[in-house]
Amino acid sequence: xxxxxxxxxxxxxxxxxxxxxxxxxxxxxxxxxxxxxxxxxxxxxxxxxxxxxxxxxxxxxxxxxxxxxxxxxxxxxxxxxxxxxxxxxxxxxxxxxxxxxxxxxxxxxxxxxxxxxxxxxxxxxxxxxxxxxxxxxxxxxxxxxxxxxxxxxxxxxxxxxxxxxxxxxxxxxxxxxxxxxxxxxxxxxxxxxxxxxxxxxxxxxxxxxxxxx
Amino acid sequence: xxxxxxxxxxxxxxxxxxxxxxxxxxxxxxxxxxxxxxxxxxxxxxxxxxxxxxxxxxxxxxxxxxxxxxxxxxxxxxxxxxxxxxxxxxxxxxxxxxxxxxxxxxxxxxxxxxxxxxxxxxxxxxxxxxxxxxxxxxxxxxxxxxxxxxxxxxxxxxxxxxxxxxxxxxxxxxxxxxxxxxxxxxxxxxxxxxxxxxxxxxxxxxxxxxxxx
Numbered sequence: 210x211x212x213x214x215x216x217x218x219x220x221x222x223x224x225x226x227x228x229x230x231x232x233x234x235x236x237x238x239x240x241x242x243x244x245x246x247x248x249x250x251x252x253x254x255x256x257x258x259x260x261x262x263x264x265x266x267x268x269x270x271x272x273x274x275x276x277x278x279x280x281x282x283x284x285x286x287x288x289x290x291x292x293x294x295x296x297x298x299x300x301x302x303x304x305x306x307x308x309x310x311x312x313x314x315x316x317x318x319x320x321x322x323x324x325x326x327x328x329x330x331x332x333x334x335x336x337x338x339x340x341x342x343x344x345x346x347x348x349x350x351x352x353x354x355x356x357x358x359x360x361x362x363x364x365x366x367x368x369x370x371x372x373x374x375x376x377x378x379x380x381x382x383x384x385x386x387x388x389x390x391x392x393x394x395x396x397x398x399x400x401x402x403x404x405x406x407x408x409x410x411x412x413x414x415x416x417x418x419x420x421x422x
Numbered sequence: 423x424x425x426x427x428x429x430x431x432x433x434x435x436x437x438x439x440x441x442x443x444x445x446x447x448x449x450x451x452x453x454x455x456x457x458x459x460x461x462x463x464x465x466x467x468x469x470x471x472x473x474x475x476x477x478x479x480x481x482x483x484x485x486x487x488x489x490x491x492x493x494x495x496x497x498x499x500x501x502x503x504x505x506x507x508x509x510x511x512x513x514x515x516x517x518x519x520x521x522x523x524x525x526x527x528x529x530x531x532x533x534x535x536x537x538x539x540x541x542x543x544x545x546x547x548x549x550x551x552x553x554x555x556x557x558x559x560x561x562x563x564x565x566x567x568x569x570x571x572x573x574x575x576x577x578x579x580x581x582x583x584x585x586x587x588x589x590x591x592x593x594x595x596x597x598x599x600x601x602x603x604x605x606x607x608x609x610x611x612x613x614x615x616x617x618x619x620x621x622x623x624x625x626x627x628x629x630x631x632x633x634x635x
Contacts, residue, residue: 241506243456245467254458254467254502256524289467293454293609296552298629301560302544303570305551311469331515338518339509345600347514357516375617386622387558392629393612396506402604404588409599416511416605 231369235310236261236290238422240338244268245287246279253279259288259362260330260337266314266362267321267330277358281320288314288362295393299376300385306372308391314367318360330359341415396421444582448523449474449503451635453551457481458500459492466492472501472575473543473550479527479575480534480543490571494533501527501575508606512589513598519585521604527580531573543572554628609634 242259245252255276260267266288270277280286290312297306321327328349335343349357376389398419401412455472458465468489473480479501483490493499503525510519534540541562548556562570589602611632614625 241504243458243467243469243502243504245456245458245465245500247460247463247465250460251498251528252458252460252465252500254456254500254526256456256502256504256522258520285464287458287465287467289456289469291454291456291469295612296632298552298555299559301562301566302548302556303560303562303566305548305555305559307471309469313467315464335515335518339511339605342511342518343515346512346518347516347595347598347600349514349516353514353516375615382560383619384621385560387560388616388622388624388626388629389620390614390616392552392614392632394609395612396607397610399508399606399608402588402606404602406596407602408597409601411601413601416601419509419605 228369231371232312232314232367233261234422235292235312235369235371236266237337238292238310239290240421241290242266242268243289243291244276244280245289246276246284248279258334258338260334262333264364266364267334267359268318268362269331269334269357269359272356272358274358277320277360280318280360280362281358283317283319286316286318286362288316288364293394294373295391297372297376297391298389300378300382300387300389304376304378306376308372308374310369310371312367312369314364316363316365318362321359321361324354327354327359330361331357339415339419341413345413441582444584445525445527445580446474447635448505448525448582448584449479450550451505451523452503453634454503455479455481456502456504457489457493458502459489459497461492471547471551473547475546477577479577480547480572481531481575482544482547482570482572485569485571487571490533490573493531493573493575494571496530496532499529499531499575501529501577506607507586508604510585510589510604511602513591513595513600513602517589517591519589521585521587523582523584525580525582527577529576529578531575534572534574537567540567540570540572543574544570552628552632554626558626
């Protein structure tokens with residue numbers, strides 16, 4: 210990965226972080242990415258699951274998926290991951306902000322043809338979503354593998370942006386009798402809902418303990 | 423809004439919904455969108471806040487923002503909003519899925535030059551994020567307005583996709599002794615953290631009650 214013009218899109222270099230560790234941490238805390246590509250000058254932004262291994266992101270879907278077909282031609286792609294961590298409520302409208310972590314990654318994707326690597330990639334995606342699940346469920350059979358496309362997206366450049374902390378107001382606004390601070394937000398798991406046809410009702414530990422960073 | 427080739431990107435028409443009500447409902451439940459545009463064939467996907475009024479989405483940022491400058495030239499844009507509602511855990515790896523609501527909207531943006539409309543748009547964005555806040559805080563002054571760009575994105579086409587419900591397994595897999603079902607996920611607010619320099623400690627009702635659909 211390296212840094213060139215493309216990742217200099219963002220305006221606030223002070224918030225920028227190009228450290229690999231930060232980028233990987235943000236990617237690994239998410240399981241949903243928004244993938245962008247252009248087709249005849251028209252941008253498409255499609256939400257999708259993903260998994261990461263080193264600087265490779267794996268995405269999968271139906272073999273008939275137009276997004277996967279477009280991406281597998283090797284067109285430039287952009288994969289963006291965003292976590293909202295809180296609303297930053299300032300005393301002035303102007304200084305309102307959001308605490309967040311995001312990664313914008315550029316690169317190109319190609320289809321995985323090798324069956325063993327394809328199965329490995331599916332496992333990485335599954336582990337990324339909910340670790341422990343893959344070992345319990347029935348693995349994809351030959352027919353299902355044929356119906357599934359898996360791409361590997363090589364991250365060529367990436368940048369992370371992070372905002373943390375409370376509001377920063379103009380000095381004269383601190384006298385205003387307005388509540389200000391941070392309202393933390395996070396994605397939380399609710400009560401698991403078992404399928405009606407369960408032959409085994411016990412909840413796996415990885416479901417009970419499920420949480421994202 | 424109408425439906426043309428662009429929104430036929432997605433593969434599962436059975437999950438498609440082009441009803442306006444559904445599209446507006448999904449947009450209004452979110453405050454974060456991923457905006458896509460192409461510059462010299464390179465796609466960019468940038469997370470941003472937004473507000474909605476009819477079929478117009480307002481987005482704002484620094485007057486120096488490259489994204490806003492690019493978009494305001496009227497290039498084709500794509501605005502995507504995604505809610506993850508739960509993990510769908512099936513008995514086979516292949517039938518794992520996610521419950522979600524998403525909207526992919528296509529259109530073009532332009533800069534709002536009229537000051538009154540610009541202020542109105544900022545209020546719509548604020549109300550969309552946290553209703554009640556705008557009335558309490560100091561409004562943007564002239565200098566702040568100059569530092570802020572606001573765009574209106576006219577939705578020309580949009581499609582919604584929604585998945586709800588439990589896993590659907592292959593008949594023979596129902597005998598497997600694997601827990602299956604849905605793990606609901608939602609964004610939840612935590613305990614508000616007041617700024618250290620508050621002159622008024624009382625939490626507003628709209629902060630205490632804050633929740634997204």
